[in-house]
Amino acid sequence: MSPISPDACLFRRRRKEARPAELLEAALTLFVEKGFAATRSEEVAKAAGVSKGTLYLYFPSKEELLKAVIQHFVGTEIEAGIQEAAAADGPVAEVMEQLLVAWWMRIYEGPASGVFKLVITEVRNFPEIGEFWVERVVAPGQAIVAGLIRRGIARGEFAVDDVDCAVHSILMPLILECVHKHSFMACGIGKELEIHPETFMHAHLRLIFAGLKAPASA
Amino acid sequence: MSPISPDACLFRRRRKEARPAELLEAALTLFVEKGFAATRSEEVAKAAGVSKGTLYLYFPSKEELLKAVIQHFVGTEIEAGIQEAAAADGPVAEVMEQLLVAWWMRIYEGPASGVFKLVITEVRNFPEIGEFWVERVVAPGQAIVAGLIRRGIARGEFAVDDVDCAVHSILMPLILECVHKHSFMACGIGKELEIHPETFMHAHLRLIFAGLKAPASA
Amino acid sequence: MSPISPDACLFRRRRKEARPAELLEAALTLFVEKGFAATRSEEVAKAAGVSKGTLYLYFPSKEELLKAVIQHFVGTEIEAGIQEAAAADGPVAEVMEQLLVAWWMRIYEGPASGVFKLVITEVRNFPEIGEFWVERVVAPGQAIVAGLIRRGIARGEFAVDDVDCAVHSILMPLILECVHKHSFMACGIGKELEIHPETFMHAHLRLIFAGLKAPASA
Amino acid sequence: MSPISPDACLFRRRRKEARPAELLEAALTLFVEKGFAATRSEEVAKAAGVSKGTLYLYFPSKEELLKAVIQHFVGTEIEAGIQEAAAADGPVAEVMEQLLVAWWMRIYEGPASGVFKLVITEVRNFPEIGEFWVERVVAPGQAIVAGLIRRGIARGEFAVDDVDCAVHSILMPLILECVHKHSFMACGIGKELEIHPETFMHAHLRLIFAGLKAPASA
DNA sequence: TATGAATGAGGTTTCATTCAT
DNA sequence: TATGAATGAAACCTCATTCAT
Numbered sequence: 033m034s035p036i037s038p039d040a041c042l043f044r045r046r047r048k049e050a051r052p053a054e055l056l057e058a059a060l061t062l063f064v065e066k067g068f069a070a071t072r073s074e075e076v077a078k079a080a081g082v083s084k085g086t087l088y089l090y091f092p093s094k095e096e097l098l099k100a101v102i103q104h105f106v107g108t109e110i111e112a113g114i115q116e117a118a119a120a121d122g123p124v125a126e127v128m129e130q131l132l133v134a135w136w137m138r139i140y141e142g143p144a145s146g147v148f149k150l151v152i153t154e155v156r157n158f159p160e161i162g163e164f165w166v167e168r169v170v171a172p173g174q175a176i177v178a179g180l181i182r183r184g185i186a187r188g189e190f191a192v193d194d195v196d197c198a199v200h201s202i203l204m205p206l207i208l209e210c211v212h213k214h215s216f217m218a219c220g221i222g223k224e225l226e227i228h229p230e231t232f233m234h235a236h237l238r239l240i241f242a243g244l245k246a247p248a249s250a
Numbered sequence: 251m252s253p254i255s256p257d258a259c260l261f262r263r264r265r266k267e268a269r270p271a272e273l274l275e276a277a278l279t280l281f282v283e284k285g286f287a288a289t290r291s292e293e294v295a296k297a298a299g300v301s302k303g304t305l306y307l308y309f310p311s312k313e314e315l316l317k318a319v320i321q322h323f324v325g326t327e328i329e330a331g332i333q334e335a336a337a338a339d340g341p342v343a344e345v346m347e348q349l350l351v352a353w354w355m356r357i358y359e360g361p362a363s364g365v366f367k368l369v370i371t372e373v374r375n376f377p378e379i380g381e382f383w384v385e386r387v388v389a390p391g392q393a394i395v396a397g398l399i400r401r402g403i404a405r406g407e408f409a410v411d412d413v414d415c416a417v418h419s420i421l422m423p424l425i426l427e428c429v430h431k432h433s434f435m436a437c438g439i440g441k442e443l444e445i446h447p448e449t450f451m452h453a454h455l456r457l458i459f460a461g462l463k464a465p466a467s468a
Numbered sequence: 469m470s471p472i473s474p475d476a477c478l479f480r481r482r483r484k485e486a487r488p489a490e491l492l493e494a495a496l497t498l499f500v501e502k503g504f505a506a507t508r509s510e511e512v513a514k515a516a517g518v519s520k521g522t523l524y525l526y527f528p529s530k531e532e533l534l535k536a537v538i539q540h541f542v543g544t545e546i547e548a549g550i551q552e553a554a555a556a557d558g559p560v561a562e563v564m565e566q567l568l569v570a571w572w573m574r575i576y577e578g579p580a581s582g583v584f585k586l587v588i589t590e591v592r593n594f595p596e597i598g599e600f601w602v603e604r605v606v607a608p609g610q611a612i613v614a615g616l617i618r619r620g621i622a623r624g625e626f627a628v629d630d631v632d633c634a635v636h637s638i639l640m641p642l643i644l645e646c647v648h649k650h651s652f653m654a655c656g657i658g659k660e661l662e663i664h665p666e667t668f669m670h671a672h673l674r675l676i677f678a679g680l681k682a683p684a685s686a
Numbered sequence: 687m688s689p690i691s692p693d694a695c696l697f698r699r700r701r702k703e704a705r706p707a708e709l710l711e712a713a714l715t716l717f718v719e720k721g722f723a724a725t726r727s728e729e730v731a732k733a734a735g736v737s738k739g740t741l742y743l744y745f746p747s748k749e750e751l752l753k754a755v756i757q758h759f760v761g762t763e764i765e766a767g768i769q770e771a772a773a774a775d776g777p778v779a780e781v782m783e784q785l786l787v788a789w790w791m792r793i794y795e796g797p798a799s800g801v802f803k804l805v806i807t808e809v810r811n812f813p814e815i816g817e818f819w820v821e822r823v824v825a826p827g828q829a830i831v832a833g834l835i836r837r838g839i840a841r842g843e844f845a846v847d848d849v850d851c852a853v854h855s856i857l858m859p860l861i862l863e864c865v866h867k868h869s870f871m872a873c874g875i876g877k878e879l880e881i882h883p884e885t886f887m888h889a890h891l892r893l894i895f896a897g898l899k900a901p902a903s904a
Numbered sequence: 905t906a907t908g909a910a911t912g913a914g915g916t917t918t919c920a921t922t923c924a925t
Numbered sequence: 926t927a928t929g930a931a932t933g934a935a936a937c938c939t940c941a942t943t944c945a946t
Contacts, residue, residue, distance in 0.1 A: 156283055
């Protein structure tokens, strides 16, 4: 009816292109906070600044939105880690400590940390999520660390019985730290028992490396 | 007042006394599997072999049922650990490995393992759960392990910079193992990446102890 | 099993015989207070000091209980009025004021006053109640008053155009006073606007009689 | 923001604006007929031609709907009476009969008559209703009539002992007539005892006025 | 595209009634 | 008789999804 100015058009187009990302961000936040089932799709829309109906222009259902969220906030950080690990050089323990802490702190600080909680929470209701997650996150993540450990063994730095177990020992606390950030820590519970994440990551890796360097236990 | 002999209703009484526990067990299983919000109260009732209405004879609301579940399946195992840890004697690393693995395997195999997932999943919606959990589980659990580490230091077995961090390094993988049991592992995803829990616990503790025994890293 | 003492038997028999009346009283109170639909049958049982099941030994359903309540608390007072009115002698206005106020105050103070509210509230859901009520209460009640008015006309005391209307003018405020006792007055609302019932009944009847005595309005 | 012309959704907007009133009307009818507790919210919705869910778009709960009903159908008629009473002139008895009958017949014929029954029925369950009712209906209504009576006294037409009692004598039958319309009369019970409302109102007022004009009874 | 009114399946909870004891 | 545990129909309310504008 009224001729729309080209300016307004530009604004709208820009908004339009940003929409899916805004919706995904809002969805991630809310799904992580309240869980998938307890989050109303209207809440997601409101948090993204659009109306209920608009959400359904971009995602055909709440469940598809969940899957899209997982896919959207995954991988990039993990993959970044792979690149850096491959490029790094020098004493493996030093490299790993620098690399892993930096890499993981980025994950911890960013939205990906929430996805860890979300996936753990929802896999049993939506197993396809799990397949995707293992393939794109778990497997590559473990591979990075396993690769570094093996490099350490090759360089004579480490003496390791079971590389897979060591990978778990290294990574699981980091993952749980992410999960905790979005459960206990997010509601200010057990403050006196909390640990500064970065401090812990350093201490944790040093402890592990000390163990890895020791001659294999009898 | 009633002329009916007191043991005439023994059967009913016994059923009545068993009901809450049956309902709590069913609720735990389902809440852990599907999440609190996604579990219908009728499902819980059916799983316990009673009707919808009966559930509400024993718990005034679904939310109260959740709280009761947490309280019911908590603490006993943790406390058992405290007793054993206090009673144990000899080289701390050996004692800990035996004790911790046995203790934790009981937790891992029993219903408590599910509660770890449940609490992580639901704290943000029901923060009171978290208070209870920290007070009754997290704090005592960390205290057990911290106490053992300190004993190790006192005996000259361990050299530790930061006891709290070491406690986290030890416990977090064990906790996440419990959580994983009820998320990824329960739906048969990522089998190729899985680790046998008991094997891992042994390997994990040996790695940590090796680290703890090493002279403090420069 | 245990031989019951004859004494206990007597006590039980007495209680047993009192049960229906106790239940009816409790039911009346609660139905008047909360309405039939909003009263739970267990509440009635509790108020009568018995258990839910016992109620159903005496009344086959909640609806039958309602009917029984209406029937139980009706009629006797009304009929008493008929006897007295027939027996009375002397100037009708004086007789009526004495008789009506006394009669009605007994109704107002007793349980029957609640039945007025109950019937008004529930007729449309249970029309049979209405039939019974009109036949046993409304018709005889109006007949008493109409009879007295006609006696007054016959004695030359009153000059009345429309006896039925006069009966309504006399009785309706008295009925509404009963209803109010169990609605507004029972929850202490509008205290400043309330009137002392007996004072009002006297004033009301005198006003009416003054009107009835006046020569028919032009 | 939206490119849709403002009057494109005129139809929807008009519907939306009409909805609350439609729902309130349906609710009044059903609440008066069956009582609040015995009316299902879906019935209200159906009677207003919408679905269950739509009702809850406009009223947050059944109880709030009840309160809204009372507030919606109150006051306007009462207030209209105040204006007319103030404006009227001439012999008070004549003025009052004309005014009161006309005023009250409008109330009797309109939806407000049902509210009298509804309020009486539900005050004890929702006392806040009563406060509102007394303040907005009872007090002003009594004030109108009391004012007229006092004007009659000032003009030498009436001789009254107790104005408040006279107000009650005048109004209570009118109120109960409204209540009866929605209880006994609505289910066709006691037809032979019924009175034509308008006829009765005239007769009632004349009887009262005759009493008010008489010299105060000794 | 964007909106938000409307829907109705489905979830939680209540309660009249039954029945084993 | 008396009890109160158990039932399940039915009530209230929510929310994912649709669709007219």
